[in-house]
Amino acid sequence: MNNPAGLPRFTFGNSDLLGGLSLVPIMVGMFAVSEVLRYAITARNNVGIVQSSIGNVFKGMWGLAVKYPLSVLRGSVLGTVVGALPGAGADIAAYMSYA
Numbered sequence: 001m002n003n004p005a006g007l008p009r010f011t012f013g014n015s016d017l018l019g020g021l022s023l024v025p026i027m028v029g030m031f032a033v034s035e036v037l038r039y040a041i042t043a044r045n046n047v048g049i050v051q052s053s054i055g056n057v058f059k060g061m062w063g064l065a066v067k068y069p070l071s072v073l074r075g076s077v078l079g080t081v082v083g084a085l086p087g088a089g090a091d092i093a094a095y096m097s098y099a
Helices: 015-019 023-042 061-067 069-084 089-098
Strands: none
Touching: 023 089, 061 069, 069 089
């Protein structure tokens, strides 16, 4: 439906909003907001300075791959097939794999 006033609405003076909002950035933003709210609720009193080093971030990954081979295979196949599609891309493949 066209705008009867002939003026752009809800752009807040930003010409990038003339074309509307894309689906993937909205989905990522909604996921980020929910994670921030969840962290704010659960870690209210646990905020502090990290005293030790992080270490190896891949520690234990091989054990998980051996323990859950079907999940690794399913995620790999979905990521490859959907990630290769020109319209969907890596974001949709990651959402499908996590689901």
